[in-house]
Amino acid sequence: MNPFKYGQIVMDVDFCPRPELEKSLKEHIISGQNVLIEGERRIGKSSLIIKTASEIKKFRTVYIDINQIKTVNDLISRITNSLVSLEKQSGFFEKVVKTVSHLRPSVSIDSFTGNPSISFNANETMPPGNIENLLDFIYREHLNRKNIVIFDEFQDILNIKDYESIIALLRSRIQFHSDMPYIFSGSVRKDMDRIFYDLDSPFFKSAIKLDIGLLGRDNFEKYIKDKFLSGKRTINDIIINEIFTKTIENPGDVQELCNALWSITEYNTVLKPADVDNALKVIFAREKEFYEHTISLLTSNQLRCLTAIADLGGKTIQSGSFLKYTGITHASSVKKAVTRLVNLKILFNYKKEYQFNSPFFKTWLIHKRL
Ligand SMILES: Nc1ncnc2c1ncn2[C@@H]1O[C@H](COP(=O)(O)OP(=O)(O)O)[C@@H](O)[C@H]1O
Ligand SMILES: [Mg+2]
Structure with a gap:
């Protein structure tokens, strides 16, 4: 199981x-x-x-x-x-x-x-x-x-x-x-x-x-390794780091990615970096419909701001370079669009930075355009 x-x-x-x-x-x-x-x-x-x-x-x-x-x-x-x-x-x-x-x-x-x-x-x-x-x-x-x-x-x-x-x-x-x-x-x-x-x-x-911040890294690493070992899967630190990077260490997202990783790997294997990418694809396949529905409800300004935050980060949304990237003329329009994205619980704001609620959605949005 x-x-x-x-x-x-x-x-x-x-x-x-x-x-x-x-x-x-x-x-x-x-x-x-x-x-x-x-x-x-x-x-x-x-x-x-x-x-x-x-x-x-x-x-x-x-x-x-x-x-x-x-x-x-x-x-x-x-x-x-x-x-x-x-x-x-x-x-x-x-x-x-x-x-x-x-x-x-x-x-x-x-x-x-x-x-x-x-x-x-x-x-x-x-x-x-x-x-x-x-x-x-x-x-x-x-x-x-x-x-x-x-x-x-x-x-x-x-x-x-x-x-x-x-x-x-x-x-x-x-x-x-x-x-x-x-x-x-x-x-x-x-x-x-x-x-x-x-x-x-x-x-x-x-x-x-x-x-409540992140889980202690040492404890969490050991927890993840032991769980994989219980199914005879070996996972090294490079892959664990990769998982943490892709999820910004959020425990729920780490578990979701590990769940997918487990589901696509076999007993008696050593996990490879490519497995993490494939696990992400599993999550994207599960969530694609929801992600597409989510963006279909956005206005063009909201989508431009969301894309820009995925690409540039969400620290300086009213800067000239952010405006230029989005093609939106007024900083107030950006603010309005981003506030709506927060109300829709797609983004959240913490310590003056707008971030994606789901790191997987962010990655999907970036990949989709590549
Ligand atoms: N201490 C923990 N150990 C392992 N996984 C955890 C732990 N806390 C949270 N998680 C992971 O995060 C998910 C969400 O946990 P939850 O307690 O519902 O978070 P919150 O109440 O902050 O939204 C869990 O289903 C699990 O995958
Ligand atoms: Mg809760």
């Missing part, structure tokens, strides 16, 4: 250790400290949090992923469903249902896993006060058995129309739950910083920040 996993939370043998981060996160959790976790997509935030939390024996993990929520209803539904799946102990499920009973929930059982889930009438707008009730419920339960509450992709709270009042409401409850650790994780730094560092935000400086 292919030992490289991507696009999912990794645990146990699939988790490459990050001892320092695991240690500090563990310490914060145990001391009841709220933590803000920031890092790019696929850098390993969710895996780190879930893995670390699950190892702290006395605590239960209330994992609430609010990725792409749009409304208060969505938020209530996500919190309720994460509670429903929390505890098998008899009576707990009933208590959760009771907390939301006035919202007339429907309970269904997944025929495959046997797990219950709860849905609400989508046409009724639920009062935000239910969020308070649910958080207070979690806190009351915490007094019996300790909880760690994780809000993943927390910046998506900003998608809610009236998000200011919702953020204020969350904060007003959370501050009373001082010994129950909350973890807020997010991939969009600009939005997370707005929530946690804007002076007038209710969350201002309410959590200790942990920045």
Whole structure:
């Protein structure tokens, strides 16, 4: 079986250790400290949090992923469903249902896993006060058995129309739950910083920040080598470097490339540099339709800017040479196009540099024109 996993939370043998981060996160959790976790997509935030939390024996993990929520209803539904799946102990499920009973929930059982889930009438707008009730419920339960509450992709709270009042409401409850650790994780730094560092935000400086960067290189190299060796494939440092260059060391992308590399190589082989290029082709073949669809939705200015960033990098998008390369006259038009590319999550901006969210898409775009 292919030992490289991507696009999912990794645990146990699939988790490459990050001892320092695991240690500090563990310490914060145990001391009841709220933590803000920031890092790019696929850098390993969710895996780190879930893995670390699950190892702290006395605590239960209330994992609430609010990725792409749009409304208060969505938020209530996500919190309720994460509670429903929390505890098998008899009576707990009933208590959760009771907390939301006035919202007339429907309970269904997944025929495959046997797990219950709860849905609400989508046409009724639920009062935000239910969020308070649910958080207070979690806190009351915490007094019996300790909880760690994780809000993943927390910046998506900003998608809610009236998000200011919702953020204020969350904060007003959370501050009373001082010994129950909350973890807020997010991939969009600009939005997370707005929530946690804007002076007038209710969350201002309410959590200790942990920045998640790349995996430690030595640990990651050993992890990759051992996985390949488990299938009798030998990989040398030159090839590992090649993989790291092609993926800018992003753990999710490294795993995806290694997964493809594994799939095109045999037992008892020594991997060659050409195998890496062929593995990239496998990824391009899988993603081609999506990439083509993505660029078909762009305006000509957006595509020119994207191409220019692929070729020149994204540090100086308003310079004369960048304008010349794109053939766009006004720097303001470039800014507008690039902002749209960020909103479409094709690019992200970090430390004043625009970068591709997917290094594979960038490489594909360059290759396509060669
Ligand atoms: N500690 C790790 N060890 C090995 N692979 C990892 C690790 N963390 C992340 N990954 C890789 O990155 C992918 C995305 O991880 P995830 O935790 O979902 O990232 P994020 O929450 O930052 O988007 C995983 O599916 C896996 O391929
Ligand atoms: Mg995640």
